[in-house]
Amino acid sequence: MSTLKVALIQTNIKWLDISANLAALEQQLSDCKAVDLILLPETFATGFAMARPAARVDSDGGQILIWLKAMAERHQAVIAGSVFVTHRDKIANRFYWVWPNGETKYYDKRHLFRLGNEGDHVIAGQAREVFNINGVRILPQVCYDLRFPVWARNQNDYDVLVNVANWPAARRKIWDTLLQARAIENQAYVLGVNRIGQDGFNVQHSGGTVAYDFKGDILALVEDHCAGVLYSNLDLDALAEFKQQFPAYLDADSFSLLD
Template sequence: MKIKGLNLDIIWKNKKGNFQLIEEQLKNEEADIFLLPEMFSTGFCMDASEVSDRNEESLEFLKKISKEKNTACCGSAPVEENGKYYNRMYFVKPDAETVFYDKRHLFSFSGEDKMYTPGKDRVIVEYKGIRFLLQVCYDLRFPVFARNNNDYDAVLYIANWPEKRVGAWEHLLKARAIENLSFVFGLNRIGTDGNDLFYQESSHCFFADGKEITEKKGNIISAVLNLDELKDFRNHFQFLNDRDVFSIQL
C-alpha cells in the first residue's frame, strides 16, 4: 500500500483557497491513501465559532478528492455539532464511507481545550487489509492512548507541530513505531500560520524497528507499507506478548 502525504502550507482561515491549493498539488499524484495535515482547511485556529464547518464543507471536499482519484483521503477539520466544536479527523473511502475520530488530547498550551470538546473514542479503521489507528498532533505525547493491543498495524498522525518543538515530534514518532511494532506515518504542515508560528518540513514514516521508510519529492511525502514485512517482523520479535495488561478510562 502506498500512502502520500501533502506537506501543505495552509492558508490561514481560507477554506476555498486551501481546497484549490490541495487540488493543484495532488493533480498528478496517485496513491492508495492521501493524507492531509491537521485542520487542513483553516490552519490550527482557536476561533472555533468562526472557522468550524457547519455544513461539512471539509468532509465534502475529501469525498470529492476520494471519488475523483479512487483513493482514500484523510485529514482533520474544525467542526461544529450540536453547539460543540471538535477537531475531527476524517478517513474517507472511495465509496464515500467515512470514519471519523475526534481529537482526544486537546492542546491546553494553546487554549484548544477551552474552545473544542475532546473526543471519547479510540478509533481504528481498516482499509485494503491494513488496520489504521487515527491520531491527531498532541495525541503523540500520550503513549498509553496509542498502545497497540494487537488491534492495528499502522498509526496515522496528522499535525500542526511548530519548529520550536519539532525535535519532540520526530523522536516520539519513531518511539511510537518501535514500542508498538507498527508503521507510523506522521504528517506535519509547513510554512507560517496566522499566529506567526513557523513549521519546518518534518513529515516522516517509520517501520516497526524505527527505520525511516519515507520518500520525499517536492511537497509530497510517500511511503510503501508492506504488511507481509510487518507480519514477519512481529513474528520474529514478539515483544507485544510481554506488554503490561491494563485498560484506560476515556
C-alpha cells in the same frame, strides 16, 4: 493485502482561506495515482484557528467534507484530514476518513493542547478508533495525541499509526523523537503529516512529514520547509515476519483505557 500505498501531503496552509487551501491541495494531488490512502495535515483547509467562526464547518462537514468526498472518488483512494466541526456548545477537531464510494468515518482528537487553551473551544473525543483499509488496520491520531503513549498502545489491534498535525518548529525535535518511539514500542508503521509555513499567530512550522517502519527506521520524508508529497509502500508481510521473529508484543502489560 500485503502492501498499503500511501501519499502524505506537506503543505503551507493559508490562514482561513479555504478556497486557496483546497485549490493548492488539488494541485499537489494532480499527479497522485494508484495509492490506497492520502493523508492531509491537521486543519488542512483553515489552519489552527479554533476560536474563529470562519474555521468551523457545520456538523455535517460542510463544503470541506464535500471536497474530501470528491477527491476520494477522483483518486480512488481513502483521503483523510482534520476539520473543526460544530459539536454541542463547542467544536470537535474531527479527523475525517472518506472512502471512494463516499463512506465516511471519523476520529475526534482526544488530547487537547492545554498550553494553547484548546479545551476552551474544543470538546475531547472519547473513542479510540481503528479503521480498516483493505485488511490493513490503522490507528488515527491528531497532533498532541502523540505525547500520550497509552492512547497509542498497540494491543495487537493495528498495523499503522497515523498522526496529522500543526506541530510548531520550536518543538520539532519532540515530533521527530515521539514518532520514532511510537513505531518502535508498538511494532507498527508510523506516518506523521505536518504543515509548513507561518500561521495566523506567527507560529512557524518546519514540516517533518515522514514514514517510519516498525523498527523506527525512516522509509521516506519530505524536505523541511517545502511543500511536497511523500509516497511510500508499507509492506505488511514484512511487518508480520518481524513480529513473528521478535514477538515483543506478546510480553506487553495488560491494561484498559478508562474515561
